[in-house]
Amino acid sequence: MTNKKDYQSSIADMEKALQETREMAEKHGGVFHQQAEDIAAELQREKEAWANEFTAWDIVQVSRNPKRPNFHEYATEVFTDFLELKGDRVFSDDQAIAGGFARLQGKPVMLIGHNKGRTITENVERNFGSAYPDGYRKALRLMKLADKFNVPIITLIDTAGAYPGVEAEERGQAEAIARNLVEMMELRVPVISVVTGEGGSGGALGIGVGNRVLMLSKATYSVISPEGCAGILWRDGAYADTAAEALCLTAPHLLKFKVIDAIIDEPLMGAHTDPQQTMKNVGETLVRELDALSGKDGETLKKERIERFSQIGFFKE
Template identity: 50%
Template sequence: MDSFLDFEKPIAELQGRIDELRETAANGEVDIDAEVGKLQAKSDKLLRETYAKLSPWQKTQVARHPQRPHLKDYIAGLIEDFMPLGGDRAFADDQAIIGGLGTLRGRKVMVIGHEKGDDTASRLRHNFGMGKPEGYRKAIRLMKLADRFGLPVVTLVDTSGAFPGVQAEERGQAEAIARSTEACLEIGVPLISAIVGEGGSGGAVALATGNTVLMFEHAVYSVISPEGCASILWRTADKAPEAAEAMKVTAQHLKDLGVIDAIVPEPLGGAHRAPDSAIDALGDALVKALAAFDGQDGSEVRTARRKKFLAIGRL
């Protein structure tokens, strides 16, 4: 069953009326097809109109929708023979950042990404997708492993940010994020990154410093959450919608600014309404992005990636 967002209340009301009609006619004695068809057409039209003019804050809500596909769904839908590789070989195996080897439509790849979890137990186990230092050190290890064997790296980013706890800071959170970003820039194999939900702060950049950065149509990517920005500037999280507008967090804004390279379209109403279609669309975009680097040697790939990020923000 769909979980409707606050701005989708008119759509939810229409769908509620449709469900009520179907329940009333469940015994088959009343023909309601015509009426349901009219209401469904009205609901679909309202959905199209709503999603055609989403504000940055509304896109943030869509990006955070709990029913959006998660890393495990992308791996299940796109990666064959996935072999998870755990641990940073120093402290622990962080469950917020998952990685491993697999095959993406016939191409061997290393896949690394954030897993938020999709129910209470899994969210706690994966720490809501907020990586700890050992998670970023695991990512570094896997990127270097991929580089050694000449395998392209695919990273899927979906995090509100790196874990801010005291223990994480004691274990070198900032250093681990910086080293992971450095590893992204250093490896000589193509690195394709995709922002599939939230791209929050350095916790996202540490996996998103790729040759090509893709972003879902209704994903967001920013240096801080809109609530965090509003709390700093206005001393209240109530100003989050204004902050989201000012921060240019949407895929459309970031494409214009040159921060990302391509926008992956989502099904009508967001990836959570048709996960399989969203996963297929991402697979198509990843394959296309990887193909662009066929025949290039390591130095060309590395140089192109560095130039890309040095050029961001220059007039």
């Protein structure tokens, strides 16, 4: 995209004009109804035109938008009766990952996800969704609890990555993530993972070993951030846009490579422009996927999950 500010300004101006015209139509009717329809149609065409020009780097920016639905919004809008469970029973309750029992259309599930905040205070408390080992150990504790009671597991992934600080390393960050990968392979209940925003490296994979891995259309999923990749390969973060293209981190690429199983639609300009529709799409998809997995026995689910991840990375020249 050549000029991000231009498209944002253009869309904002048209949305404002549409709102004003609709208000006039409500008050005076007549010709204003047709004008509102015309502006709405033009706005849709404008969004489609801009969306078709999105680069991988543009999508990275959209996936990071702070107004995208976060874990607690999914927990209350898509699910009901969410009961949060806290603590890893080893060190602390890492607020960067949240989880607990919930219901999806009346059916019990264990819901776990990265927990970004809305305000600066919330983000500091939740470490901007970058979990310590305590968070991954908490997630594993909840997964084992779900496995014990034969309850399906749904994980929502949205993190720039696991926290790389000294404290995290001292408490065994690598071991905690590796342990989750091993233990999740052994679960005998359906596991569905959804990348709702950023899918950052091992921090994402630590709760992402699912029978089905889904992804919102403007989310990203990658072994490293574009900035990190640019810093390593070109020793200059200014090449982040080039790195984003090379990493093939967008949903269509990952579906092609069979890293994910399906793409969930979100609004053309991103989930932040219509959070309610986005969450509705996620909920409907989860219901379908869970129904498809619910008839399978534990051994089959475990076997299929292992086979799914074992096949990633194979290629023919």
